[in-house]
Amino acid sequence: MTRDCLLEPFSSHTPQEVDDITSQVVDIIEKNYIHFPKHDQWFTSGGKQRFADRVRYHVARNIPLEFILPAFPVKSCNPDKTLGKSPDKAEELAIHSMKIVADLIKAVYAPGVHYNVVSDGHVFSDLVGSDDAAVDSYGEMFWEMAHNLYPGLVNFFRLDEFLLDNHSEDSIAKLISNTTVEHPVATELTANAENARRALMCLFGCDESTVTKEIKDDPETRNLYRGFSRFMLEDLYEHKSCKNLPSKSAKKKLCSQVAFLMILRNRAYSAMVEWLFPLQLRISIHPHPNRGPKYGINIIHSSLVAAQRSSEEKNFHIPTPWHNAVVELADGKFMLLHSKVIRGSSVHAGEMACEQLELSQQLLLKREGYRMVLVTYPDGRPSHYKQVSTMSKL
Structure with missing residues (x-):
């Protein structure tokens, strides 16, 4: 799946057939997956062409397209955002979205696609307030969910599998x-996760002074740093490490430190993924200008969701399953929202840094004649909220 793909033989497709199939596949992905931010470069600066070149590489060899998606780390530690620590309806919708895109591509390209989720959970877990064991549990449950829904569609990898497997303890310790x-x-x-983080930074880390300079001089890096800082202030507000600080300025200082470390680790992880998967289709849950090599996607397909404006999308990233809960509207569409917004109140009294929903969305959830009920799995775990008529029986 990694650099071995360079050795794959060419297919029997003619050059014209390869071009035609490539064009159809790229059009499907463009219409169903790509997220177009305000300053998009998909249609300019060669973004679409670079993406098409990677699609063409696979089509010319008649092998499945390989999507590489660093994602599905762990649920947010903020109880005002999600329903709990386990994958739920939000992750289900993401997996269903992968299947929708896969089926559309399969209709024009027989080998189809594979999704390779390379979890970034242990890259950031110690920075975002999540225990390493919680990351392991979440990953196992997500993989089981994906496998049960659509066997063979999704592969799931952890950081330690890339960096620690097939190496002796002595060699890792020396490294x-x-x-x-x-x-x-x-x-x-956990020792395993910590060793993987240290190996990541040893092999792929960059110089801190370089990032410091870029935050000062480069607007894109500076905006990312500020976005991380604001987002982590929201995510960590009720975490003991932040909550026990004496002032809001002290909380902001901690979150700025976390933001800086997140950029360092994100760069190391991106470098590792690019080295391991040089020709695959690199997609991301973060908005990108789409000039390559990373391309932002809407992780939930438009056919499944009601139109909504997201403060997360504006400030940091496309709404994700691990920072939101799901509400199923009466018309069968879904919305990804912070759980406190769906409930109408916060579990904690702490200040939230995020924007509130627009009035129209609040009215949509609270419209006359409907109420919210919590849907659970057979084992009692929460799945999502559902909007039902007050005349309906539970």
């Missing part, structure tokens, strides 16, 4: 002996 990582947020670590 990371001079590398440490900071932990400004209190979480419970």
Whole structure:
């Protein structure tokens, strides 16, 4: 799946057939998957052409398209955002969306697609207030969910599988002996995850002074840093490491430190993914200008969701299953929203940094004649909220 694909033989397609299939596949992905931000470069700066070149590589060899998606880390530690720590209806919708796109591509290109989720959970878990064990549990449950829904559609990989497998403990210890990582947020670590983080930064980390300079001089890096800072202030507000600080300025200082470390680790992880998967289709849950090599996607297909404006999309990323809960509207469409918005109140009294929904969306949830009920799985785990008529029986 990685660099071995370079050795795949060419198919019997003619050059014209390869071009025709490539064009159809790219059009499907453009219409059903690509997220177009305000300053998009998909149609300019060669973005679409670079993406098409990677599609053509696979089509010319008659092999499945390989999507690489760093995602599905762990549920947010903020109880005002999600329904709990386990995958739920939000993750289901993401998997269903993958299937929708896969079926559309399969109709024009027989080999179809594979989704390779390379979880970034342990890359950031100690920074976002999640214990390493929680990341492992979430990953196992997500993989089981994906496999049960659509066997063979999704592969799931963890950081340690890339960096620690097939290496002796002595060789790993020697590699990371001079590398440490900071932990400004209190979480419970596991030796395996910590060794993987240290190996990541040892092999692919960049110089801190370079990032410091870019935050100062480069508007795109500076905006990312500010976005991370604001987002983490929201995510960590009720976490003990943030909540126990004496002032809001101290909280902001902690979250700015976390934001800086997140950029460092994100760059290292991106470098590792690019090295391991040089020719695959690199997609992301973050908005990107789409000039390549990363391309932003709408992780929930438009056919499944009601139109909504998201403060997350504006400030940081496309709404994700691990930062939101799902509400199923009476018309069968879904919305990804913070759980406190669906409930109409916060579990905690802490200030939320995010914007509130527009009035029209609030009215949609609270319209006369309907109420919200919590839907659960057979084992009692929460799945999502559902809008039902007050005349309906539970």
